[in-house]
Amino acid sequence: MKIAIGNDHTAVELKRHIQTYVEGMGHEVVNFGTDKSDSADYPVYAKKVAQAVASGEFDRGILICGTGIGISIAANKVKGIRCALCSEPCSAALTRKHNNANIIAFGARIVGQVLAESIVEAFLNTEFEGGRHQRRIDLITDIENEQ
Numbered sequence: 001m002k003i004a005i006g007n008d009h010t011a012v013e014l015k016r017h018i019q020t021y022v023e024g025m026g027h028e029v030v031n032f033g034t035d036k037s038d039s040a041d042y043p044v045y046a047k048k049v050a051q052a053v054a055s056g057e058f059d060r061g062i063l064i065c066g067t068g069i070g071i072s073i074a075a076n077k078v079k080g081i082r083c084a085l086c087s088e089p090c091s092a093a094l095t096r097k098h099n100n101a102n103i104i105a106f107g108a109r110i111v112g113q114v115l116a117e118s119i120v121e122a123f124l125n126t127e128f129e130g131g132r133h134q135r136r137i138d139l140i141t142d143i144e145n146e147q
């Protein structure tokens with residue numbers, strides 16, 4: 001798959017680790033995040049990754065800030081994005097099965113490298129179940145279209 005990754009200044013090291021990990025899984029990864037330790041604004045990177053995924057150019061996205069909260073909130077403002085904040089792999093698998101999440105977010109100040117790997121592995125290797133879950137996603141899309 002083609003994966004867009006983005007991060008703010010709190011997550012440069014974890015982003016690099018996860019980029020290498022995902023490339024090792026055989027995916028193509030494009031880095032939209034910062035590589036500097038200077039304070040940076042997470043909505044900037046959330047927008048880049050979310051638009052890259054929403055455009056259809058990328059299959060999935062990975063976003064990392066300090067907590068994962070701000071960057072996930074920002075990503076979910078982009079139409080067509082279902083960004084799930086997950087701090088463990090069970091939620092990452094379920095958000096693929098039930099929500100067809102197209103971006104995963106987590107916090108570099110919350111999860112370590114090994115836990116982040118398992119979150120990303122679950123996110124990339126779990127398929128959407130469809131069925132009743134598609135109906136609920138369609139209702140989310142209806143809300144988006146009403147705005």
Ligand code: RB5
Binds near residue numbers: 065066068069070071
């Ligand atoms: C930056 O200090 C921090 O606020 C940011 O990385 C993120 O945690 C926001 O939700």
